Amino acid sequence: MAELLAVRGLRVDFATDRGPAQVLDGINLDVAAGEVVGLVGESGCGKTTLARAILGVLPESAARIRGGEVRFRGVDLLRQDPAAVNEQVRGRAITFIPQDPFTSFSPLFQVGTQIMDLMKWKSPRGRVRPAALFGRYPRARRRADREAVLDTLRAVQIPEPTRALRRLPHEFSGGQRQRLMIAMALLPEPDLIIADEPTTALDVTIQAQILRLLRALVKERGVSVLFTTHDLGTAHELCDRVVVMYAGQEMEAAPTDAFFGRPAHPYTRRLLASVPGPEGEIRDIPGEVPSLVAPPAGCRFHPRCDHATAECRVERPGPRDLADGHSVRCHHPVDAPAGAGT
């Protein structure tokens, strides 16, 4: 499959009171066209920062990009003219589904107004001119956009789309608001959707409905998705490939079946083992996630790893390919099916 997004050696620091926190430490990530990639990891591992870095919406005051590149369709977004990125990429070619559908709408405006505002600037039909706040919205395009909005609302199964547009956000349930968010992410006809834990706020039955809908829509339209989550179960549900991060480093990337069936990195194995299974065993990972202000040298998992040796403390290994599409960054990868000890 053709490469759509390639992140190479990305390093991002955040300024804190105790010095710079190295939130991303040489991250590599690939998303092919039409592929659904899961980015999993525990809270604080940097998955949201990575998603924001790709979108180019890191907080300017605190975040500093120290190196690496974010290639999208072959162009490094970090070195592009920011105005051009804003016009052609952000919100157009790359869109975003937020975690919390409750706070992502303004409570004061009708849903239709908010969606049409989006279409005014980010419609795939309009030639986007430099954004003037009171710019014209040509009537013909407006009509075409409105048709597209109604079609997309039907596609995400919002009942009575015409009436729905006149309603206020509080009149929708959480599941429906997330459907609206998915519709808004699809409307600019993007190549890549970044979905930041879009189902954590929802109940399991609603989550299953939303995941099914999302997967069906992106597969039908050939859109790639980068799906961040801390829930391994939803990653298994939705994704073609899974990348796991720990403390700002990516550890392993593999097709979904290999990731859950033959994980090679000791961290992946411990993480999968801590999922409660039907046998009733509970296994945690001893130790705590390291501070990112003074992270351990080398592989950041080494203080908690059973396999760690002297070289793990000094040097972080490069990616090693194990099988087709399965790569791991570990000096001592494990070669055994999941569950066969750690």
Add this chain to the structure above:
Amino acid sequence: MSATAAPLLELVDLARHFPVRSAFGRRVGWLRAVDGVSLQVRPGETLGLVGESGCGKSTLGKTVMGIYTPTAGEIRFSGREIGRLPRRARRAVAKDLQYVYQDPGASLDPRWKVRPLLHEPLLIHTTLTRAERDREVGAILAAVGLPDAHLDLYPHELSGGQQRRVGLARILTLRPRLVILDEPTSGLDVSVQASVLKLFRSLQETFALTYVFISHDLSVVRVMCESIAVMYLGKIVERGPTARVFEAPRHPYTRSLLAAVPRIGGRRVIQDFALEGEPPNPRDIPTGCRFRTRCPLAQARCAEEEPALRPVDGRAVACHFA
């Protein structure tokens, strides 16, 4: 199910309704958050209370705790009705019943050090001397796995996991008999969740606790609870031993709920999952069976007649077709 031990907690047709008011304060209806729930929890057992948000599981927990007064029905705690006790008598019971919120660490006063935080419950509820309290606090702190040195720290000097342990220690200093855990693992990473669950288990052994475990996470309930009660819109739809309910759920709602849980390594749930729609507004509960609006088995009878909980295959189910 063993009928030998007398239940520690018994609910009989417990109901808690909230008035729904219009903008002018006039009552325009009732929100029946808990509507006729009967349950038994035996000593030493862990009962899982599961259901989707808005099904009334937290209201049920808070009504048992005495945070809400019941609208109807009885709460019996070791044989004694405690739902409508006068304030002073209720306070004596409060010692035996504790409620753990989602993040027990967040309920610590940031201006107090750990030592006074742990002494406070003993000051209020017991007449122990200072030395006795010190001994008690030390024992509890060791049980939750914290060193003595932490007694002189402020909550912000502890990590999130340690704060959580202090929060639990504070609840345990009174040696409660029943602890209600309200979504204790939601929002946690799996590895942290595993340590928290381990801690709950070891505390249950050490202090002979009985748990009511409120959660929407079925995989956690499965490993933690001996029995399970599934709620939908204020009613229990299925209740029984966890293993039995998980192996062969009989109520269509329980079936959908179990089917919706992602299973790693198996077939994708989203390929088979069939339940449509969302739970109705609890202010406007359907007639008859509450689940009929989403139920794949629903027939005319379901709209007319509300199914009662009846014993089926070693558990109780409220469905005409179970």
